[in-house]
Amino acid sequence: xxxxxxxxxxxxxxxxxxxxxxxxxxxxxxxxxxxxxxxxxxxxxxxxxxxxxxxxxxxxxxxxxxxxxxxxxxxxxxxxxxxxxxxxxxxxxxxxxxxxxxxxxxxxxxxxxxxxxxxxxxxxxxxxxxxxxxxxxxxxxxxxxxxxxxxxxxxxxxxxxxxxxxxxxxxxxxxxxxxxxxxxxxxxxxxxxxxxxxxxxxxxxxxxxxxxxxxxxxxxxxxxxxxxxxxxxxxxxxxxxxxxxxxxxxxxxxxxxxxxxxxxxxxxxxxxxxxxxxxxxxxxxxxxxxxxxxxxxxxxxxxxxxxxxxxxxxxxxxxxxxxxxxxxxxxxxxxxxxxxxxxxxxxxxxxxxxxxxxxxxxxxxxxxxxxxxxxxxxxxxxxxxxxxxxxxxxxxxxxxxxxxxxxxxxxxxxxxxxxxxxxxxxxxxxxxxxxxxxxxxxxxxxxxxxxxxxxxxxxxxxxxxxxxxxxxxxxxxxxxxxxxxxxxxxxxxxxxxxxxxxxxxxxxxxxxxxxxxxxxxxxxxxxxxxxxxxxxxxxxxxxxx
Amino acid sequence: xxxxxxxxxxxxxxxxxxxxxxxxxxxxxxxxxxxxxxxxxxxxxxxxxxxxxxxxxxxxxxxxxxxxxxxxxxxxxxxxxxxxxxxxxxxxxxxxxxxxxxxxxxxxxxxxxxxxxxxxxxxxxxxxxxxxxxxxxxxxxxxxxxxxxxxxxxxxxxxxxxxxxxxxxxxxxxxxxxxxxxxxxxxxxxxxxxxxxxxxxxxxxxxxxxxxxxxxxxxxxxxxxxxxxxxxxxxxxxxxxxxxxxxxxxxxxxxxxxxxxxxxxxxxxxxxxxxxxxxxxxxxxxxxxxxxxxxxxxxxxxxxxxxxxxxxxxxxxxxxxxxxxxxxxxxxxxxxxxxxxxxxxxxxxxx
Numbered sequence: 080x081x082x083x084x085x086x087x088x089x090x091x092x093x094x095x096x097x098x099x100x101x102x103x104x105x106x107x108x109x110x111x112x113x114x115x116x117x118x119x120x121x122x123x124x125x126x127x128x129x130x131x132x133x134x135x136x137x138x139x140x141x142x143x144x145x146x147x148x149x150x151x152x153x154x155x156x157x158x159x160x161x162x163x164x165x166x167x168x169x170x171x172x173x174x175x176x177x178x179x180x181x182x183x184x185x186x187x188x189x190x191x192x193x194x195x196x197x198x199x200x201x202x203x204x205x206x207x208x209x210x211x212x213x214x215x216x217x218x219x220x221x222x223x224x225x226x227x228x229x230x231x232x233x234x235x236x237x238x239x240x241x242x243x244x245x246x247x248x249x250x251x252x253x254x255x256x257x258x259x260x261x262x263x264x265x266x267x268x269x270x271x272x273x274x275x276x277x278x279x280x281x282x283x284x285x286x287x288x289x290x291x292x293x294x295x296x297x298x299x300x301x302x303x304x305x306x307x308x309x310x311x312x313x314x315x316x317x318x319x320x321x322x323x324x325x326x327x328x329x330x331x332x333x334x335x336x337x338x339x340x341x342x343x344x345x346x347x348x349x350x351x352x353x354x355x356x357x358x359x360x361x362x363x364x365x366x367x368x369x370x371x372x373x374x375x376x377x378x379x380x381x382x383x384x385x386x387x388x389x390x391x392x393x394x395x396x397x398x399x400x401x402x403x404x405x406x407x408x409x410x411x412x413x414x415x416x417x418x419x420x421x422x423x424x425x426x427x428x429x430x431x432x433x434x435x436x437x438x439x440x441x442x443x444x445x446x447x448x449x450x451x452x453x454x455x456x457x458x459x460x461x462x463x464x465x466x467x468x469x470x471x472x473x474x475x476x477x478x479x480x481x482x483x484x485x486x487x488x489x490x491x492x493x494x495x496x497x498x499x500x501x502x503x504x505x506x507x508x509x510x511x512x513x514x515x516x517x518x519x520x521x522x523x524x525x526x527x528x529x530x531x532x533x534x535x536x537x538x539x540x541x542x543x544x545x546x547x548x549x550x551x552x553x554x555x556x557x558x559x560x561x562x563x564x565x566x567x568x569x570x571x572x573x574x575x576x577x578x579x580x581x582x583x584x585x586x587x588x589x590x591x592x593x594x595x596x597x598x599x600x601x602x603x604x605x606x607x608x609x610x611x612x613x614x615x616x617x618x619x620x621x622x623x624x
Numbered sequence: 625x626x627x628x629x630x631x632x633x634x635x636x637x638x639x640x641x642x643x644x645x646x647x648x649x650x651x652x653x654x655x656x657x658x659x660x661x662x663x664x665x666x667x668x669x670x671x672x673x674x675x676x677x678x679x680x681x682x683x684x685x686x687x688x689x690x691x692x693x694x695x696x697x698x699x700x701x702x703x704x705x706x707x708x709x710x711x712x713x714x715x716x717x718x719x720x721x722x723x724x725x726x727x728x729x730x731x732x733x734x735x736x737x738x739x740x741x742x743x744x745x746x747x748x749x750x751x752x753x754x755x756x757x758x759x760x761x762x763x764x765x766x767x768x769x770x771x772x773x774x775x776x777x778x779x780x781x782x783x784x785x786x787x788x789x790x791x792x793x794x795x796x797x798x799x800x801x802x803x804x805x806x807x808x809x810x811x812x813x814x815x816x817x818x819x820x821x822x823x824x825x826x827x828x829x830x831x832x833x834x835x836x837x838x839x840x841x842x843x844x845x846x847x848x849x850x851x852x853x854x855x856x857x858x859x860x861x862x863x864x865x866x867x868x869x870x871x872x873x874x875x876x877x878x879x880x881x882x883x884x885x886x887x888x889x890x891x892x893x894x895x896x897x898x899x900x901x902x903x904x905x906x907x908x909x910x911x912x913x914x915x916x917x918x919x920x921x922x923x924x925x926x927x928x929x930x931x932x933x934x935x936x937x938x939x940x941x942x943x944x945x946x947x948x949x950x951x952x953x954x955x956x957x958x959x960x961x962x963x964x965x966x967x968x969x970x971x972x973x974x975x
Binding site: 113180183184186189190193194195197200259262263264265266340341344346353354357360364368386387388389390391403404405406407408409410411412413414 | 671673687689690691698699700701704776778779788790791792793795830832833834835836837838840844847848850851852853854855856857870873874875877973974
């Protein structure tokens with residue numbers, strides 16, 4: 080009896096003591112560092128998808144600070160729009176993208192963001208299959224952007240790059256090559272950008288793979304390397320390229336090429352939104368402090384290959400060039416110039432797109448669904464005048480093909496948007512969209528076969544475009560070919576047609592499993608349109624076209 | 625002795641109770657938390673545990689957010705702070721116009737300077753842009769430098785340049801003059817140097833616009849100088865204090881050195897107190913010997929010059945100790961003069 084009493088007392092006391100010590104912050108892992116700051120609850124952060132690889136670091140941050148960082152992924156451009164419109168502040172505490180440069184130029188960004196903490200650095204550079212780099216001599220000699228542009232224009236290598244309108248790595252690459260080719264030594268102005276068009280076009284002629292996000296671009300590169308139409312390299316953050324080399328999924332390692340005349344470097348600013356609550360400010364301070372600790376910075380470098388943002392940490396050997404000389408190229412200093420670069424890219428510089436929309440207009444689409452579809456397509460044809468609308472509209476030189484289907488696929492309607500004076504063509508697209516009506520059954524796979532056949536024919540007669548297919552259906556196939564039929568059709572396609580990605584929307588009661596399989600089979604991806612507006616998803620897909 | 629473990633348990637319990645009591649006794653009365661917004665170049669001072677300990681001995685916990693000094697009078701919600709601590713008296717004056725102050729304190733100053741690299745200094749010396757002042761320190765001749773910038777001379781056009789043959793204009797890398805008082809002071813120095821002619825504003829605008837995207841607060845470009853060295857930029861506008869702190873903590877990049885601007889301004893870091901507790905922070909920074917010594921150790925020139933002189937004498941740049949006194953210092957402008965320049969620049973830089 081007495082023994083039990085003692086034991087009970089002991090347990091109670093030890094629990095109490097344990098309680099005290101567990102409230103004390105854990106010791107920082109480097110001796111000289113001060114105790115970690117503490118917060119509590121959640122820090123809600125709107126973030127670029129490329130930051131997902133910091134998950135393990137953020138788990139350690141939670142142990143050290145008591146703050147759980149909740150990342151909500153969003154594209155750079157959508158993120159900017161949410162910040163400047165004030166929508167981000169309604170449900171987020173902070174933002175975290177690879178760079179704030181474009182955001183900070185936006186005239187409406189002033190007063191929307193509070194304190195900012197730079198977390199890491201990573202330059203946007205070129206990674207090339209080692210054999211290709213050796214053929215070009217770039218394993219031994221660092222080329223300038225101008226040499227890279229010439230070789231790309233001559234078809235000596237192909238590469239993937241994200242869409243500058245959707246993703247910071249593509250935008251940084253565009254700024255780098257434009258600034259380097261301009262060669263003025265200072266930030267680009269609008270007038271200089273137009274004059275550069277003829278010299279920039281050859282560079283983008285070598286692009287054979289595009290994407291709306293840096294992470295997806297890297298995955299697509301890996302998938303394509305074993306197929307019939309591999310890509311020779313990709314332009315991406317140095318951290319992503321080095322991670323690929325260490326990821327064990329490459330048949331041939333990438334030689335990292337740091338252009339001799341300079342780069343644009345991402346600096347990953349974790350940025351508090353104006354008007355954040357006191358608790359959010361406390362949590363932000365704790366997380367920012369944790370992330371800039373030398374011990375954390377070293378772990379970020381070792382696990383994600385981003386360069387440290389604080390001094391005193393020697394660079395890992397894989398982060399080159401060893402001899403130094405990584406000149407930082409000037410970013411545009413005005414919003415109009417920054418935006419002119421992106422729209423110029425779409426309308427005049429990029430390899431023009433061939434965009435095939437397979438649109439379900441079966442009976443189940445009647446009403447709100449068809450209205451949503453029309454509104455999304457009208458938005459892309461110029462009705463959406465927001466920043467993201469402007470940067471995702473159909474581009475000059477783009478070939479847009481609408482292929483509605485129900486019981487049978489309709490005849491495709493083709494619209495060639497000219498480089499200048501786009502309005503008449505866009506007007507015809509809008510007229511066509513307004514006339515869509517919904518009735519009948521759902522011949523999904525007949526439509527897919529027709530769409531890919533069309534892609535193949537057009538590519539034969541008019542090559543040189545980046546072709547992709549968007550598939551929107553709100554239900555399961557009810558007539559025509561089955562998925563198995565489609566798979567066997569797809570298996571027999573020639574290499575170039577087989578590499579045409581299908582971007583499938585998850586919408587209505589549509590068959591999620593089959594949509595995923597279509598995306599996987601064609602090297603595309605699915606987009607979830609079940610909860611948000613269709614227009615937002617159509618805009619997101621633009622990054623991949 | 626039949627059950628010796630009981631004694632063990634008793635000892636454990638006593639130890640545990642003692643530890644628990646000790647734990648609670650060791651925690652002092654909850655300190656008053658004071659919120660400040662400070663120029664980012666001072667955030668390492670406020671986060672220094674020794675500085676925090678001094679404040680704690682006075683029953684204070686000082687919590688600071690780093691922001692650009694110019695932002696403090698534009699976008700920073702001053703209502704949530706007990707004090708603001710910008711990098712200049714002119715920025716302090718603009719802050720007082722937005723929110724009335726109960727008091728202001730000027731505990732320390734730091735001249736505007738340029739963080740750079742020895743081979744860059746040597747290269748600029750061959751162009752006659754850098755020379756040695758009578759006190760021994762090296763200075764960047766602003767008039768000659770602005771002439772290089774006006775003529776759009778690029779680094780790769782300088783004869784014999786093997787250290788940084790980049791196709792980039794020769795410019796100082798700065799923050800945004802609307803957001804940050806170091807860049808605002810530089811804008812004013814440049815405008816003053818260029819004199820009173822019609823194209824002055826155009827030239828000053830180009831000193832910033834031609835650089836490309838500009839950071840909001842002085843510590844950001846300086847941290848990039850420390851981490852990316854010459855890859856980031858060859859000439860970075862900074863406060864002398866930032867250089868002193870970096871060299872004293874062993875974080876200066878290889879070949880890192882400091883040029884003074886000639887002429888330069890002292891940049892009096894001025895604490896604007898909005899509340900009584902905010903004023904207490906300013907008063908302690910002026911009077912507490914420990915804080916004065918720590919400010920000097922962080923590289924600031926303290927009101928009692930003898931304290932900081934001892935620190936500066938131990939730091940060298942370009943083969944000479946940092947000067948105790950800097951000769952070519954011009955009186956900073958009246959707030960109204962700098963304000964009209966900044967308004968013009970803001971309109972031109974943020975169309």
